[in-house]
Amino acid sequence: MGRGPIEIPSPEMYNIFPSILHWLPGPHHRIFRNFAELRVFISEQIQRHRQTRQPGEPRDFIDCFLDQMDQEQKDSERHFQEETLVMTTHNLFFGGTETTSNTLRYGLLILLKYPEVAAKVQAELDAVVGRMRAPSLEDRGRLPYTNAVLHEIQRFISVVPLGLPRALTPDTHLHGHFLPKGTFVIPLLVSAHRDPTQFKDPDSFNPRNFLNNEGEFQSNDAFTPFALGKRMCLGAGLARSEIFLFFTAILQRFCLLPVGSPTNLDLTPQCTSLGNMPPAFQLRLVTL
Numbered sequence: 001m002g003r004g005p006i007e008i009p010s011p012e013m014y015n016i017f018p019s020i021l022h023w024l025p026g027p028h029h030r031i032f033r034n035f036a037e038l039r040v041f042i043s044e045q046i047q048r049h050r051q052t053r054q055p056g057e058p059r060d061f062i063d064c065f066l067d068q069m070d071q072e073q074k075d076s077e078r079h080f081q082e083e084t085l086v087m088t089t090h091n092l093f094f095g096g097t098e099t100t101s102n103t104l105r106y107g108l109l110i111l112l113k114y115p116e117v118a119a120k121v122q123a124e125l126d127a128v129v130g131r132m133r134a135p136s137l138e139d140r141g142r143l144p145y146t147n148a149v150l151h152e153i154q155r156f157i158s159v160v161p162l163g164l165p166r167a168l169t170p171d172t173h174l175h176g177h178f179l180p181k182g183t184f185v186i187p188l189l190v191s192a193h194r195d196p197t198q199f200k201d202p203d204s205f206n207p208r209n210f211l212n213n214e215g216e217f218q219s220n221d222a223f224t225p226f227a228l229g230k231r232m233c234l235g236a237g238l239a240r241s242e243i244f245l246f247f248t249a250i251l252q253r254f255c256l257l258p259v260g261s262p263t264n265l266d267l268t269p270q271c272t273s274l275g276n277m278p279p280a281f282q283l284r285l286v287t288l
């Protein structure tokens with residue numbers, strides 16, 4: 001058999017045949033081992049919190065959850081249980097690390113490929129923030145070009161191309177199709193980001209997608225890297241702040257230089273299913 005999907009199982013294969021893949025040998029077992037290790041780590045942290053907490057005086061998410069568990073102790077239909085605490089803590093770790101770090105790595109690669117964009121961001125940072133202090137979140141509104149570049153990076157890479165699976169609560173009609181209650185729906189966020197009716201030349205990287213003719217920042221309803229609605233990304237605000245602060249802090253102080261010619265840099269993602277990851281690349285940072 002060649003290098004087909006059975007030999008190198010992809011996330012799609014796992015979605016379709018979850019139990020079979022547990023039995024097949026292959027590199028995909030590493031993710032299960034890593035998950036099990038993370039689970040042990042989280043259980044140990046919960047134990048440590050139990051030993052050191054003051055009920056009613058939460059220090060963090062785990063303490064808040066334990067407080068809620070105490071309050072629900074006598075409730076026969078309680079939702080705040082140990083297993084839920086382990087998994088929600090796990091989700092915060094998992095959802096909050098790879099997503100943001102992949103966006104940063106991908107963004108740096110894009111700026112290597114388009115040095116003229118990086119130079120314009122640096123000129124704006126120099127004019128608005130200067131070099132005597134670090135950029136802060138209050139500066140975001142005064143940095144329209146930088147803000148547009150960061151939005152365009154998120155649109156262009158669609159680091160999470162699909163939203164999480166959701167189930168319909170009522171029967172629904174959508175564009176002439178009947179979808180009964182309970183139907184699983186997986187929104188294709190990437191399709192909104194590459195919609196030519198919403199973005200000019202959507203397969204190219206162009207910060208003008210988020211600027212009006214006067215050079216002011218302009219949002220777009222089709223920009224949905226964090227999905228939409230009540231269950232949209234819980235960490236969207238934190239992620240946006242992290243992305244802004246990391247990029248601006250780096251670009252304020254360093255010039256990004258590729259190893260080799262920028263024209264040879266390939267922006268094709270390494271994995272397109274659960275997450276778009278940038279290909280491996282080398283980067284030189286030279287003090288400005």
Ligand code: HEM
Nearest residue numbers: 095096099100160163164225226227231232233234235239
């Ligand atoms: C660039 C960074 C990030 C991106 C692109 C991103 C994207 C997403 C997307 C698309 C969803 C699915 C929402 C849906 O289908 O309705 C999601 C869910 C979620 N994200 Fe993020 N995320 C990012 C960073 C973070 C961070 C920093 C955290 C937490 C510290 C986080 C925590 C979560 C959680 C807990 C959910 C599940 C929400 C729920 O089901 O109610 N994410 N994220």
